Amino acid sequence: MSNLSYNNADMAFKSGAANPVLAKLYLTHGIRAEAMNNLPAEDRAGLCDDVTYLIETAGRPSDREMATDILLSLLRHAETHLKQAVAERLSVLDQAPLRLILEFINDDIGVARSVLKNSPVLNDLDLLYIIQSRDSPFWQAIAERQNLGENVVETLVDTKDIETAKVLVENTSVIFSDYALGKIAKLASETDVLNDCLINRSQTARGDFARKIYEYAGDALKQLIAENCGSLSKEVSRKLDEVLMEFTEPTPHHFMPSASMIKAAELFMEQGKINKTLMLNTLKRGQIASFIALFSKFTGLPVAVVIAMLQQKNGRSLAIASKANDLDKTDFLMIFNFTRKIMGEDYLSASHVGATLAYYDRITPDVAKRLMNRSKV
Structure with a gap:
């Protein structure tokens, strides 16, 4: 603390008498703007530290209110970094004065972020009001909170803000209602930004989350096609159902592509695509x-060889195929990581990935092509 000691402050609170430390601070600095303006930055920082400690340890509401008045006056003339420090300190306090928390929220997002993410003082009604009155950076901070209420989640989704939706999907404590899932699915159908986080979330949720998302997206897609193109031919309808099933149905353990998937791949190959x-x-x-x-x-x-290759945990066969077909290290690593996730593999350690990349680096294109030729039948 600055010129006060924690011991003296504790003794004042325990005595049961009027708090002399608070009384002196209030009389000396009080809530007078001119006094705050004249304080050097170092003294203001020390006083903020002192008064924040008193708020954290105050045993009586009257003491906490007096300290709050002083701190509010100090913060109105404080530098941003000092406001951030005090906000972070009070963001985890169960009995932090709501007036102070709201003061932080009315500031820039750099000051408000910690209380929006963590403060237990804010209830659902407070959060709903903030969502209605502020913009995307504030929504994203709220979306990081643990155990958000259903109404708050739905209101955040209703903003149609992609970055906020991304944070919500990445927050594994969020439980999505059917309404919210439908909205997320619509956003996912309009942009690729949500792809990676949807896949990651599906792994932690054992696939249920992503399948539900694509069920909603699939229904919406069918409805959109019907509205704009009229009735679908049996062939088009069958292909659409097959694509949607690949998203929504649990994948067979062998990941065998259907005949139409293979035919589509052949057509892409013929067209050089x-x-x-x-x-x-x-x-x-x-x-x-x-x-x-x-x-x-x-x-x-x-x-069958490709399936066996992708199921190989050390990734060596995939490295050979990648090197033989001019896929660079970044492409190889992305394929390796994505297939591991989709196949439900456990977390890959840095040493595991490092060993796989080292093997890719060691093997030459000529050797890789010779090994590939042995696998082609």
């Missing part, structure tokens, strides 16, 4: 069976 961008985007959407069909045509390897 199979490239790393197409394959990686297919993986990012979680379409592992379609990726296997594409990768089979891209490498010239049988589907």
Whole structure:
């Protein structure tokens, strides 16, 4: 503390008498703006530290209120970094004065973020008001809170803000209602920004989350096509159902692509459209069976060999196929990581990934091509 000691403050609180420390601070500095303006920055920082401590340890509401008046006056003339420090300190305090918390929220997001994310003083009604009155950076901070209420989640989703939706999906404590899932699915159908976090969330939720998202997206897609194109032919309807099923149904353990997936891959190959961008985007959407069909045509390897290759935990066969087909290290690593996630593999350690990349670096294109030729039948 600055010129006060914690021991003296504690003794004043325990005596049961009027708090002399607070009384002196109030009389000396009080809530007079001119007194705050004349304080050097170092003294103001010390006083903020003193008064924040008194708020944290005050045993009586009257003492806490007096300290709050003093701190509010100090903060109105404080530098941003000092406000941030006090906000972070009070953001985890169960009995932090609501007036102080609201003062932080009315400041810039740099000051408000910690209380928006953590303060137990804010209830759902407070959060709903903040969502209505502030903008995306404030919504994102609220979306990081643990155990958000259903109304708050739905209101955040209703903002249609992609970055806020991304934070919500990444927050594994958030429970989405059917209404919120439908809204998230609509956003996911309009942008690729949510792809990675949807896949990551699906792993922690054992796949249920992503499947529900795509169920909603699938229904919306069918409705949109029907509204704009009239009735679908049986062939188009069957292909659409097959694509949606790949998203929504639990994937078979062997990840075998269907005949139509293989036919589609053949057509892409004939048209020269199979490239790393197409394959990686297919993986990012979680379409592992379609990726296997594409990768089979891209490498010239049988589907069964590709499946066995992707199930190999050390990634060496995939490294050989990547090197032989001019996929660089970044492409190889992305395919390796995405297939591990989609197949439900446990977390890969840095040493595991490092060993896999080292193998990719060691093998030459010529050796990789010779090994590949042995696998083609």
